[in-house]
Amino acid sequence: xxxxxxxxxxxxxxxxxxxxxxxxxxxxxxxxxxxxxxxxxxxxxxxxxxxxxxxxxxxxxxxxxxxxxxxxxxxxxxxxxxxxxxxxxxxxxxxxxxxxxxxxxxxxxxxxxxxxxxxxxxxxxxxxxxxxxxxxxxxxxxxxxxxxxxxxxxxxxxxxxxxxxxxxxxxxxxxxxxxxxxxxxxxxxxxxxxxxxx
Amino acid sequence: xxxxxxxxxxxxxxxxxxxxxxxxxxxxxxxxxxxxxxxxxxxxxxxxxxxxxxxxxxxxxxxxxxxxxxxxxxxxxxxxxxxxxxxxxxxxxxxxxxxxxxxxxxxxxxxxxxxxxxxxxxxxxxxxxxxxxxxxxxxxxxxxxxxxxxxxxxxxxxxxxxxxxxxxxxxxxxxxxxxxxxxxxxxxxxxxxxxxxxxxxxxxxxxxxxxxxxxxxxxxxxxxxxxxxxxxxxxxxxxxxxxxxxxxxxxxxxxxxxxxxxxxxxxxxxxxxxxxxxxxxxxxxxxxxxxxxxxxxxxxxxxxxxxxxxxxxxxxxxxxxxxxxxxxxxxxxxxxxxxxxxxxxxxxxxxxxxxxxxxxxxxxxxxxxxxxxxxxxxxx
Numbered sequence: 001x002x003x004x005x006x007x008x009x010x011x012x013x014x015x016x017x018x019x020x021x022x023x024x025x026x027x028x029x030x031x032x033x034x035x036x037x038x039x040x041x042x043x044x045x046x047x048x049x050x051x052x053x054x055x056x057x058x059x060x061x062x063x064x065x066x067x068x069x070x071x072x073x074x075x076x077x078x079x080x081x082x083x084x085x086x087x088x089x090x091x092x093x094x095x096x097x098x099x100x101x102x103x104x105x106x107x108x109x110x111x112x113x114x115x116x117x118x119x120x121x122x123x124x125x126x127x128x129x130x131x132x133x134x135x136x137x138x139x140x141x142x143x144x145x146x147x148x149x150x151x152x153x154x155x156x157x158x159x160x161x162x163x164x165x166x167x168x169x170x171x172x173x174x175x176x177x178x179x180x181x182x183x184x185x186x187x188x189x190x191x192x193x194x195x196x197x198x
Numbered sequence: 199x200x201x202x203x204x205x206x207x208x209x210x211x212x213x214x215x216x217x218x219x220x221x222x223x224x225x226x227x228x229x230x231x232x233x234x235x236x237x238x239x240x241x242x243x244x245x246x247x248x249x250x251x252x253x254x255x256x257x258x259x260x261x262x263x264x265x266x267x268x269x270x271x272x273x274x275x276x277x278x279x280x281x282x283x284x285x286x287x288x289x290x291x292x293x294x295x296x297x298x299x300x301x302x303x304x305x306x307x308x309x310x311x312x313x314x315x316x317x318x319x320x321x322x323x324x325x326x327x328x329x330x331x332x333x334x335x336x337x338x339x340x341x342x343x344x345x346x347x348x349x350x351x352x353x354x355x356x357x358x359x360x361x362x363x364x365x366x367x368x369x370x371x372x373x374x375x376x377x378x379x380x381x382x383x384x385x386x387x388x389x390x391x392x393x394x395x396x397x398x399x400x401x402x403x404x405x406x407x408x409x410x411x412x413x414x415x416x417x418x419x420x421x422x423x424x425x426x427x428x429x430x431x432x433x434x435x436x437x438x439x440x441x442x443x444x445x446x447x448x449x450x451x452x453x454x455x456x457x458x459x460x461x462x463x464x465x466x467x468x469x470x471x472x473x474x475x476x477x478x479x480x481x482x483x484x485x486x487x488x489x490x491x492x493x494x495x496x497x498x499x500x501x502x503x504x505x506x507x508x509x510x511x512x513x514x515x516x517x518x519x520x521x522x523x524x525x526x527x528x529x530x531x532x533x534x535x536x537x538x539x540x541x542x543x544x545x546x547x548x549x550x551x552x553x554x555x556x557x558x559x560x561x562x563x564x565x566x567x568x569x570x571x572x573x574x575x576x577x578x
Contacts, residue, residue, distance in 0.1 A: 035535025064538050119561045168363040168555040173404040188537045193530045
C-alpha cells in the first residue's frame with residue numbers, strides 16, 4: 001500500500017493527473033465506480049462509451065463516463081483505490097505549491113519579493129505541513145475508509161489554499177490550478193464519503 | 199433561527215428578488231457554457247429590471263416597480279437583494295450589462311458632465327462597463343500600478359499600460375481606468391475611457407468560473423484621454439484618485455460578500471432539496487444565518503461610515519470562505535459522482551473561487567482588518 005501510494009504521488013507530480021490516475025486505476029474498470037459516473041484517463045475510455053463533456057477535464061486528458069453496468073467491488077478495494085488516488089492528488093498539490101513559490105518569487109510588492117511576505121510564508125509553511133501530514137495519514141491508515149475520505153477532503157482544502165497563492169492568475173483555465181481542480185472531480189467519482197455514501 | 203426584523207419595504211424587496219432568482223437560475227448553465235452568447239438573455243425581464251435598478255434614478259429609462267424603490271437607496275438594500283439574486287445564480291449577475299463597479303467609481307469621482315456621459319452611454323441596455331485597476335504583475339497592490347497618464351502635447355493625456363482580470367475587458371464600451379500621473383500614491387488618477395478607441399486592444403481570458411463576467415486583458419498604447427475625461431478634477435487633491443475610489447471599493451466588497459453568501463445559500467438549498475436530511479444541515483443553516491446577520495450589520499455600518507474599509511473586508515473574507523466550505527459539504531452530503539451528476543453544483547464550485555480575487559484577495563483584506571485589532575504595546 002505504502003509503495004503504491006508513493007508511486008502514484010511520484011507519477012502525478014512528474015507527469016500530471018492523467019498519468020497518475022492511470023497508475024492508481026491499474027486493474028480497476030469504470031464499472032467499479034461507487035456512483036453513477038467514473039473518471040478515467042481519456043486514453044482508457046472504451047469506444048462508444050457515454051462520456052459527460054467537461055472542458056477542463058478534457059484538457060487534462062481525463063474523461064467522465066457513465067458505466068453501462070455495475071461490477072462488484074469490495075470496500076477494501078475501494079478504500080485502497082481511494083488511497084492511491086490520495087497519492088495522485090498529493091503529487092498534484094505538491095507540484096502546484098512548487099509552482100506557486102516560483103510564481104511568487106518573481107513578483108515584488110513594496111520592494112520585496114512577494115514570497116518573503118509573512119502572510120505568504122505562513123501559508124506556504126501550512127501547505128507543506130499539511131502535505132506531510134496527509135501523506136502520513138494515507139501511509140498509516142490507507143485501509144481505513146474514514147481516514148482516506150478525510151485525507152481527500154483535506155486535499156481539497158489544500159488545493160484551494162495553494163490556488164489562492166496565484167491570485168487571479170490561478171483562475172485561468174490554461175494554468176496550473178486546472179489539474180488540481182480536475183483531480184477533485186476525479187476523487188469525487190471514486191471516493192465514498194461517510195455522509196453521502198454511494 | 200432568529201435574525202433581524204426587516205422593515206416591510208426590505209421584505210418586499212427580498213421577496214421580489216427571490217422571484218427573479220428563479221429566472222436567473224434557469225439561465226445559469228447556458229451562460230456558463232457559452233458566455234459569448236449572453237446577449238440573448240439581456241432582454242429578459244429579470245436582467246432588465248436589475249439593470250434599471252442599479253442605475254441612479256434620474257438616468258433610468260423606465261420606472262421600477264414600487265417594491266424595488268429601495269434597491270439603490272442603501273448598501274443594506276443592495277446587500278439583501280444580492281444575497282437573494284445570487285441564491286438564483288451569481289454567474290449571470292456578472293454577465294449583465296449596466297454600471298457595476300465603474301458606476302460606483304463614477305458616482306464617487308465623476309462630475310456632473312461625466313456622470314451624464316457615463317449613464318447616457320448605458321441607456322441602450324446593451325452596454326457593458328469595465329473597471330480597470332489590476333495589472334498583470336501587480337495583483338491587488340493597487341498603489342504599485344505602472345500604467346500612466348502622460349501629458350499629450352495636443353491637450354489632455356495619453357494612456358499607456360496593460361490591465362488584467364478586468365470584467366468585460368473586450369466587450370465593454372465605457373469604463374474607468376486607473377493610471378498614474380507621477381510617482382506618488384496621490385498621483386494615481388482615474389479616467390473615463392470609451393472603447394473602441396485608437397491604441398486600445400482587449401481580449402477575454404478563459405477563466406475557470408464566473409465565465410459570464412468575461413474577465414480579460416486591456417492594453418492601452420498611447421490612448422488619448424481628453425482632460426474632461428479625467429475623473430475627480432472637481433475634488434480636493436487627496437480625494438481625486440485611488441483614495442477617493444475607496445468608498446466605491448467598500449460598497450462593492452459588501453456586494454461581492456453578499457453574492458458569495460447568496461451562492462452559499464444556493465448550495466445549501468440545492469443539497470437539502472436533493473437530500474433533505476443531510477448530516478450537518480442544521481449547523482450549516484445556523485452558520486448561513488449568522489453570516490447573513492454579519493452582512494446586514496456591515497451593510498448598515500457602511501451606510502453610516504462608507505470610508506472604513508475594515509467591516510467590508512471582514513464580511514467578504516468570511517462569506518467567501520464559508521461559500522467555498524459549503525461546496526465541500528455539498529460534495530460530502532451528495533456522495534460519489536455528485537459533482538458530475540449535478541452540473542449546477544459543479545459550476546458553483548468553480549464560480550465561488552472568483553470571489554477570492556475580486557476586489558481584493560483574502561490577504562489584502564487581512565491587511566485591512568488586522569491593524570485595528572493588533573495588540574498595542576504597553577509603554578514602560
